[in-house]
Amino acid sequence: MSxxxxxxxxxxxxxxxxxxxxxxxxxxxxxxxxxxxxVSFGRRQKIGVILNISSSTDISKAQLKPISKLLDxxxxxxxxxxxxxxxxxNYYHSPIGEVFAQALPKQLRxxxxxxxxxxxxxxxxxxxxxxxxxxxxxxxxxxxxxQQLKSTANPVDRHVFAALDWxxxxxxxxxxxxxxxxxxxxxAPALSPPEAPLFSPNSEQQAAIKAISKKQQAFQxxxxxxxxxxxxxxxxxxLIQQVIxxxxxxxxxxxxxTLTPQLAERFRKRLATQMVVSHSGLNDSQRSQAxxxxxxxxxxxxxGTRSAVFTPMNAPGMIIMDEExxxxxxxxxxxxxxxxxxxxxxxxxYNIPIVLGSATPxxxxxxxxxxxxxxxxxxxxxxxxASQPVIRLLDCRHQTLDNHLSPSLLNAIKxxxxxxxxxxxxxxxxxxxxxxxxxxxxxxxxxRRCDSRLVIHKEAHLLKCHHCGTEHRIPSTCPSCxxxxxxxxxxxxxxxxxxxxSHFPNTPITRIDRDSTRQKDAMQSLINQVxxxxxxxxxxxxxxxxxxxFPNVTLVGIVDIDAGxxxxxxxxxxRMAQLITQVAGRAxxxxxxxxxxxxxHQPEHPLLNTxxxxxxxxxxxxxxxxxxxxxxxxxxxxxxxxxxxxxxxAVLNFLTDVGHLISNIQLTSIQILGPVPAPMLKRAGRFRYxxxxxxxxxxxxxxxxKSLLPELEKIKSSRQVRWSIDVDPIDIF
Ligand code: ADP
Ligand code: ZN
Ligand code: ZN
Numbered sequence: 001m002s003x004x005x006x007x008x009x010x011x012x013x014x015x016x017x018x019x020x021x022x023x024x025x026x027x028x029x030x031x032x033x034x035x036x037x038x039v040s041f042g043r044r045q046k047i048g049v050i051l052n053i054s055s056s057t058d059i060s061k062a063q064l065k066p067i068s069k070l071l072d073x074x075x076x077x078x079x080x081x082x083x084x085x086x087x088x089x090n091y092y093h094s095p096i097g098e099v100f101a102q103a104l105p106k107q108l109r110x111x112x113x114x115x116x117x118x119x120x121x122x123x124x125x126x127x128x129x130x131x132x133x134x135x136x137x138x139x140x141x142x143x144x145x146x147q148q149l150k151s152t153a154n155p156v157d158r159h160v161f162a163a164l165d166w167x168x169x170x171x172x173x174x175x176x177x178x179x180x181x182x183x184x185x186x187x188a189p190a191l192s193p194p195e196a197p198l199f200s201p202n203s204e205q206q207a208a209i210k211a212i213s214k215k216q217q218a219f220q221x222x223x224x225x226x227x228x229x230x231x232x233x234x235x236x237x238x239l240i241q242q243v244i245x246x247x248x249x250x251x252x253x254x255x256x257x258t259l260t261p262q263l264a265e266r267f268r269k270r271l272a273t274q275m276v277v278s279h280s281g282l283n284d285s286q287r288s289q290a291x292x293x294x295x296x297x298x299x300x301x302x303x304g305t306r307s308a309v310f311t312p313m314n315a316p317g318m319i320i321m322d323e324e325x326x327x328x329x330x331x332x333x334x335x336x337x338x339x340x341x342x343x344x345x346x347x348x349x350y351n352i353p354i355v356l357g358s359a360t361p362x363x364x365x366x367x368x369x370x371x372x373x374x375x376x377x378x379x380x381x382x383x384x385x386a387s388q389p390v391i392r393l394l395d396c397r398h399q400t401l402d403n404h405l406s407p408s409l410l411n412a413i414k415x416x417x418x419x420x421x422x423x424x425x426x427x428x429x430x431x432x433x434x435x436x437x438x439x440x441x442x443x444x445x446x447x448r449r450c451d452s453r454l455v456i457h458k459e460a461h462l463l464k465c466h467h468c469g470t471e472h473r474i475p476s477t478c479p480s481c482x483x484x485x486x487x488x489x490x491x492x493x494x495x496x497x498x499x500x501x502s503h504f505p506n507t508p509i510t511r512i513d514r515d516s517t518r519q520k521d522a523m524q525s526l527i528n529q530v531x532x533x534x535x536x537x538x539x540x541x542x543x544x545x546x547x548x549x550f551p552n553v554t555l556v557g558i559v560d561i562d563a564g565x566x567x568x569x570x571x572x573x574x575r576m577a578q579l580i581t582q583v584a585g586r587a588x589x590x591x592x593x594x595x596x597x598x599x600x601h602q603p604e605h606p607l608l609n610t611x612x613x614x615x616x617x618x619x620x621x622x623x624x625x626x627x628x629x630x631x632x633x634x635x636x637x638x639x640x641x642x643x644x645x646x647x648x649x650a651v652l653n654f655l656t657d658v659g660h661l662i663s664n665i666q667l668t669s670i671q672i673l674g675p676v677p678a679p680m681l682k683r684a685g686r687f688r689y690x691x692x693x694x695x696x697x698x699x700x701x702x703x704x705x706k707s708l709l710p711e712l713e714k715i716k717s718s719r720q721v722r723w724s725i726d727v728d729p730i731d732i733f
Contacts, residue, residue, distance in 0.1 A: 004028050006067060007052040010041055011097040011109070015710050018048070019057045021066040028053070034075025034082055037067045038111060047071070047111045049100050051082060071111055076104075080349055081312045088342055092727045093639075093705045094335045102335045103310035105288035114292055117285070118185040121155035122172065128180035141171040146180070152192055155184060159268060162261040165521045165528065188298060194272035199384075201238060205231055208377040209238050212353060216243065216317070219348045223324075223365050224357040225617075226379030228585025229386055232357045235379075236320050237270055239355070244273050244300045248317025251294075251346075253339060255326040256280060256305045258546050260524065264303055271301065278304035278311070306331060306339040309346060316350040319343050323546065324356035324365060325578055327730055336726045340365075359585060359616070360578040363627065366620050367634040382589070389556070389587040389594035391580075391612045395603040403499040404491045406599055409557050410503055416555040417507055417535040421592065424538045425496060425557045426545070426583045428564065430513040431466075432458040432495045433488035436474070443480040445472075449685040456488050457515070458498075468684035496559060497539045504537065512540035545582040549589055556587040558598040565605055568679060569732055570632055573607050574623060580608075581616045631694075633728070637701045640729040641691040642678070643721050648687040650720035655689060657715045658708075665707050669700040679732060686722075690732070701727075 006020045020039055022031060035050050045068060057064065077085075085103055089096040101109055108114060128146070136143030145168060148160060161168040175181040201209060204226075212222050212235075226232045240250045254263075259279050268275050276290035276299045290311075293299040297314030304311070306329055321329070321343055329339040340356065347354035356365055356374070368374040382388060399406045413423050433456045436445040445454040447465035454463035456474065463472045477484045488495070493513045500509055510526050517523040523543075530538060533552050538544060564576045580598065588594020600608060611619045628635045641658070645651045655675045662672060671694045678688035695701040709725060712718055 003055065004031075005054050005057040005064075006031060006037070006050050007054055008037060008039060008048040008067070009051050009096045009100050010039065010046050010048040011101040012041070012046075013095050013098060015095050015713065017051060017096060019054075019059050019064065021064050023066050023070065026070075030070065032075045033079065034072075034077035036071040036076055036108075036111065038069040038071060039067045040065060047109060048097070049077060049082075050075075051086070051096070072114070076108065076114055078312060081310075084342070084346055084349055085310070087345055088335075088337055091341075091702075092335065092337050093709050093725050094337075098335045102307065102331075102337075105291045106284045107288040108291070112288070114288075116187060116292055116296065116298060117289055118187055119157045121157050121184050121186055122149060123155035123182050123184075124149045125180055125182045128175070128182075131180065139171065141166065141168070142175055145172055145175065149181065154192065155182075155186075156192070159265070163265045165524045188274055191272045191274075192269075195269045197234070197237070197270070201231070201234055202381070202383060204379045204381060205235050205238075205383075208235050208379065211375070211377055212239055212355060213242050215353050216246070217351075218353070219351050220353050221344055221347070221368070221374040222353060222355045222377055223361055223369055223374045224355055224377050224379070225361050226357065226359060227382060227388065228359040228582065229382040229384075229589045230359070230379035231383040232322070232359075232379065234383075236322070236355070236357070237267070239318065239320070240267075240271060240301065243317035244271065246317065248315045249294065249297070249299075249313050250301050250317055251308065251311065251313060251319045251343075252301065252303045253309060253319070253321040253329070253343060254303065254305060255323050255328045255546060257328070257543060258323060259303060259305055262524070267301065267303060273301060274299040275301040275303065278302060278308045280305065309339045309342045313350065316352050318352055319347050319354040320357065321354070322357045325358045325360050325362040326546075327575075330730050333724075336724070336729075338728060338730075341728070360581045361620070363574055363620060363624055364634045367624060370624070385591055386589050387593055389584055389596050391584055391596040391598065393603050393608060393612065394597050394599045396599050396601050397603075402503075403495055404559060404599075405496070405499055405503075409559075409597055409599060412555055412595070412597055413500075413504070413537065413557070417504065417537075419554075420535045421554040422530065422533075422536045422538070422550060422552045423555045423557065424540070424544055424550070424553050424583070424586050425500070425559055427491065427493045427496050427539060427541060427559050428561075429455070429490075429492040430494075430515055430541055431455040431464065431492035432498075433490045433492055435489040436463060436486055437489050438478040438481060438483065439485040439487055440483040441478060441481040443478050449682070451680050451682045455492065458494055459515070467680065491560060493539050493541060500537055500539065507535055507537055509537045509539060512538060512543055514541070514543070517543065542579060544586065545579055548586065550586060551590045552592075553586055554588055554592050554594050556583055556594065556596045558583060558596070561598055561608075562601055565602055565607065570627075570630070571731065574620075577607065577611050577616060577619045577623070580611060631696070635696070637695050637698045638729055639693040639701055639705060640726040640732065641693065641723060642688065642726065643675075643690065643723045644683075644686040644688040645721040646686055647720070650717070651687050651689050654715070654717040654721045654723070655691065657717050658691065658712065661708060661711050661715070665704065667704070669697050670695050670704045692732075 002021050007017045008020055010018050031053055033050050037048050038045055039048050085099050089099040243250050264277050276293050278287050278290040294302045295312045331337050369376045394406055394408050396406050416423050435453045436456050445463050447454055447470050450465055450467045452467050454465055457464050461474055463474055493511050497509055497511045512526055584596040587596055643651050673692040675689045675691045678690050
């Protein structure tokens with residue numbers, strides 16, 4: 001019998017580490033923490049990671065089994081990685097196996113060998129060079145690729161084609177077949193010389209760059225708080241350049257929606273260094289390759305979304321998180337972590353600086369500034385001679401609205417178009433209208449599986465539930481009284497588009513929402529169309545608020561803000577203020593001044609007025625004071641226990657048992673609120689309840705959860721429900 005045991009994290013929802021024996025007669029020196037193994041688990045084989053090697057175990061000899069296979073000769077994960085993943089499991093009270101499942105790219109989690117694939121490089125052959133433009137009269141795509149290759153001296157990898165909004169594979173393959181293009185395989189693609197910036201940083205940018213680069217060798221959190229268009233990206237670029245010149249790597253985290261091929265291309269061109277990207281649009285192989293290239297030091301920059309925060313760095317130099325306030329940095333299912341939190345922890349472990357950037361910083365980060373935990377760097381001015389847009393409220397009371405559009409807004413749109421400038425109209429909801437109602441009997445189209453109304457999607461001729469995905473054809477007569485008197489209530493992007501079409505029949509109108517951009521690259525071609533200039537209107541949801549730079553937009557209209565002023569979530573006002581500020585930031589980004597008009601029936605509303613008269617910083621200060629007074633985060637600490645089941649009674653039974661468990665735990669500085677039904681009680685056919693755990697001390701919350709959670713999986717009634725714990729929840733649904 002072996003005298004050592006392997007403590008293994010296995011991907012299961014159980015709060016446990018599993019002990020296994022080594023393979024028969026294999027020496028201890030074969031094993032190290034961080035190696036992957038394959039083990040039999042129940043009736044299945046699963047992949048796990050060795051966390052520890054110990055000399056004793058609590059498991060009886062009869063129950064111990066040897067692992068089936070050792071997958072890595074060298075550890076795939078370093079001690080630092082293990083420390084971070086263990087910290088995350090502990091802080092978020094998540095089963096350790098689930099943390100590993102999240103942290104490792106799918107292929108590696110499935111046991112695939114950690115080998116780097118060689119890059120394919122393309123260059124023109126001699127006969128390719130000998131061609132001229134006219135050879136491509138009948139194949140414009142081949143011509144574009146030919147021109148691209150002709151303009152570069154060295155062989156290039158596929159990234160140079162990334163900005164094309166069509167599939168370049170087929171045309172390049174036929175050029176390879178004709179012998180015009182040569183390919184070769186390398187472990188690192190050749191680079192073209194870096195593009196120089198077109199300007200030098202202004203004094204505020206310089207000050208920020210200087211403050212951060214002074215601290216390159218130590219952990220420190222910087223909040224780069226810069227108004228929209230103040231040139232935060234330029235600050236990042238200059239810092240990244242310094243870090244990679246010192247031979248170190250940079251991890252850059254971005255919200256999903258802003259990490260476009262164009263942005264990646266901009267970074268690639270400016271920095272001319274080995275760079276990899278990681279986001280949900282890539283396939284499994286691309287994601288694990290990016291992970292491995294950073295881990296092995298073959299790339300200097302990783303540009304990634306939320307989950308990239310777990311990628312091990314070979315030579316850590318700096319972490320940058322752009323749009324740090326963005327809710328997409330919080331994972332909302334399974335292992336519910338905040339990438340901002342994990343990134344800060346990671347920077348601390350690596351002892352490197354981290355830069356959080358935003359025009360509308362989260363209240364959490366501003367609070368940390370007040371506590372002197374973060375260093376505040378402020379960019380107050382827009383670059384390139386652009387001024388801040390003027391924001392005004394349009395009082396819609398007593399006005400005759402045409403489908404929610406007021407005469408003053410329509411007039412402002414008309415004037416803007418007459419100057420050949422562009423307009424953005426922001427609408428909170430996709431679809432045509434949120435409710436279908438019968439004029440005769442009052443029937444309303446509701447989802448059978450959720451407590452919600454079905455949204456009318458006129459273009460698709462469907463009623464859709466935005467919560468569970470249920471779809472029906474739009475009925476022509478009322479299902480209840482059979483009269484043909486159904487009418488749409490409220491508005492969505494499709495309806496605003498239709499109304500604008502009737503007012504401005506000769507103006508191109510582009511709708512940007514999840515429906516219009518569903519197809520790959522659709523977003524990009526819509527954006528390219530807008531960039532071409534000329535008078536145009538864009539109608540869209542929050543997708544429009546983030547990052548995009550439309551130089552010719554001078555008017556932004558916010559159509560329906562009122563509903564958001566009355567939410568039951570205490571974070572709604574923060575979200576609203578961020579959204580308004582970000583949407584407003586799309587106006588007047590170059591020489592032409594911008595204007596923002598907000599339609600409202602609440603022109604006296606304090607939130608709107610503070611924001612408009614004094615700006616986001618003042619709003620945030622007041623909102624923080626309110627949070628403190630109300631004993632809410634970030635002053636107090638929350639955790640949310642969510643429970644759901646098809647049978648409501650099962651949820652209630654489980655919560656009763658949880659109540660008994662809690663009454664046996666000593667509650668120091670803990671308040672339990674609930675259980676209460678979730679704001680949407682029924683969703684996708686399941687009944688949902690929640691219990692809020694609240695404490696003025698993070699530590700007390702932690703201790704409480706540590707005593708409670710391992711007990712929950714033991715209660716019998718837990719088998720009839722699904723439950724989850726969310727530490728630092730960011731919404732209560
Ligand atoms: P932010 O991310 O802060 O909203 P960006 O980084 O996108 O702003 O910068 C806005 C625009 O200003 C970009 O087109 C950028 O190239 C340009 N820019 C940045 N810094 C300067 C500068 N110092 N002088 C002139 N233009 C600049
Ligand atoms: Zn009816
Ligand atoms: Zn539904």
